[in-house]
Amino acid sequence: MKFTTKSSLAAALAAGFLIAAPQFAQAEADALTPDAPGEHGGRHHGRHHGSPFLHEVKSLDLSDAQRSSIRTAVTASFDAGKAQHETERSLHRQLLTTAPGSAGYSALVNQLADAEANAARDRVQRMASLNGEVYAMLNAAQKAQLAEKLKNLPEPPARGERTGWKPR
Numbered sequence: 069m070k071f072t073t074k075s076s077l078a079a080a081l082a083a084g085f086l087i088a089a090p091q092f093a094q095a096e097a098d099a100l101t102p103d104a105p106g107e108h109g110g111r112h113h114g115r116h117h118g119s120p121f122l123h124e125v126k127s128l129d130l131s132d133a134q135r136s137s138i139r140t141a142v143t144a145s146f147d148a149g150k151a152q153h154e155t156e157r158s159l160h161r162q163l164l165t166t167a168p169g170s171a172g173y174s175a176l177v178n179q180l181a182d183a184e185a186n187a188a189r190d191r192v193q194r195m196a197s198l199n200g201e202v203y204a205m206l207n208a209a210q211k212a213q214l215a216e217k218l219k220n221l222p223e224p225p226a227r228g229e230r231t232g233w234k235p236r
Contacts, residue, residue, distance in 0.1 A: 119195055119199070120218070120221055121199050121202075121218065122142065122198075122199070122202065124214055124217040124218060124221075125138065125202055125206075125214060127217065128206070128210050128213060128214060129210070130210070134205055134206070137205050138202050138205060141198060141201050141202060141205075142198065142202075145194055145195075145197070145198040148194060149190070149191065149194060152183075152186075152187050152190060153187070155183060156180075156183050156184060156187055159176070159179060159180040159183055160180065162176055163176050163177065163180055
């Protein structure tokens with residue numbers, strides 16, 4: 069039997085698949101298994117999951133009713149910011165597709181700057197309101213435990229200088 073380059077490549081790919089298939093199956097099973105409270109198993113889920121405050125709240129021994137109430141509050145807070153986020157995205161898109169020298173460009177820049185400033189303020193206020201609402205759902209022991217956890221949070225790492233420009 070004569071082996072060609074194509075058949076050798078096909079055989080190598082098939083062997084690689086047979087070796088890797090159990091690992092992919094285990095990774096998929098791990099992805100479907102819920103993490104323990106406060107753990108992410110090293111996986112990034114594609115979107116930011118709240119503040120350190122909410123992260124520490126998740127690690128408390130919460131009742132099912134508390135978890136449900138907190139989930140409802142977090143969802144409502146997230147939904148409240150969606151419309152504003154969509155408006156910002158629309159303005160970003162308009163700015164991206166408008167030539168800098170065209171009429172109305174500077175007005176669009178100012179409109180986007182104002183929208184982003186308002187969004188930042190609203191985001192901070194919404195997060196503070198959510199934290200207060202969640203805190204009110206905790207009992208005295210949980211509040212004390214949370215205060216201790218928050219007090220022991222490490223300092224966030226310093227952000228390095230990022231210019232966004234990478235020469236080729």
